[in-house]
Amino acid sequence: MYRFMLSARWIGFAIFVIVLAALCTRLGFWQMHKLELRLDRNDIITQHFSTDPVDIDTAMPPGSAVDKTNEWTRVSATGTYDVDQQLTVKFTTRDGAPGVDVVTPLVLPSGDALLVDRGWMETQNTVKRPKVPAPPTGEVTVEGWLRQNNGAGGAAVRPSEGQIRAISSDALGQVMPYDLVDGYVNLQAEKPAPATALAAEPKPELGQGPHFFYALQWWFFALLATVGYFWFARAEAKERRNPTRLDGFADQPGKKPRQSNFPTPA
Structure with a gap:
């Protein structure tokens, strides 16, 4: 069968x-x-x-890189913010609201610099760079956690009119006047505190x-x-x-077929 x-x-x-x-x-x-x-x-x-x-x-x-094993390490650093090299990461959102992240290099005593994502502020997503609150002046001590470079490339990590779409110390190290520590830091606290604080990066969902x-x-x-x-x-x-009969005949042997209501053609 x-x-x-x-x-x-x-x-x-x-x-x-x-x-x-x-x-x-x-x-x-x-x-x-x-x-x-x-x-x-x-x-x-x-x-x-x-x-x-x-x-x-x-x-x-020196020479180390941020990977999956040391990402999210809580770190501290002391240095001076270089506002002239400050960038904004456009097209970012928080709870559906548009805004930007503010990335400012922190120049360390060694002369190298550490990219610090100082936080997020709500603003319209436009091509023009928004005005953002200034960081503390002079020597600053920051605390935050390490993050890996964004895997994007090309125009996404190349500064244009003071803005980028993704953070990469590899790409920014080619245009900034000092060597950059690999990766970047999500700022959680700093001393002295700024006049206007930005919204810190929330803890990751676990x-x-x-x-x-x-x-x-x-x-x-x-x-x-x-x-x-x-x-x-x-x-x-x-x-x-048990095939389906289209002519109205019964499937069981010996049973008479139903009479058709249609006239028999001559």
Whole structure:
């Protein structure tokens, strides 16, 4: 009764279902892998946030880079802000409101500089650079956490009229008059305090995210495709065993056919 499944049509259907189920299963495991990465990231962040700030020279010795292991390290640094090299990161939002982040290099005693994201302010997203509050003058001590360079390139990290779309010490180090420490710092506190403070970067979300439920959804789709294949096969086998009669005749042997209400043609 199921020999029809050896036909070209049903073999093609089976191959499609196998590929679809395999793809959905793979996507489910991919989401679980993303969940593991997120949990590992949460552990690293929690560990860093539970320790005291480390001096930037200790956290970032010459030649070192910010990676997934030391990102979010709480650091402190003392230096002088260089307002002439200050930039704004345009097209940023907080709770749906448009605004900019303000990035100011902090020149260290060594002569190198550290990019400091001093915070966010609400403003209209326009091409023209907005006016932003000035940082403290003179020697300043800052505290914050290390962040990796943004992976964007090209015009996104190249300053234009004092604005950028993403922060990269690699790109900005080519246009600024000093060497830059790798990455940048999200400012959380500074002494002395500025006359007008910007909104500090909020702590990162440490939840699990939707990855687990996305994985369940993909695996459900894989199961649905497999079950659907056998359901359609069973339905066709049943139809072949008891074909639907279009002429009104009964399927049971020996039973008289129903009389037609239409006249018999001459």
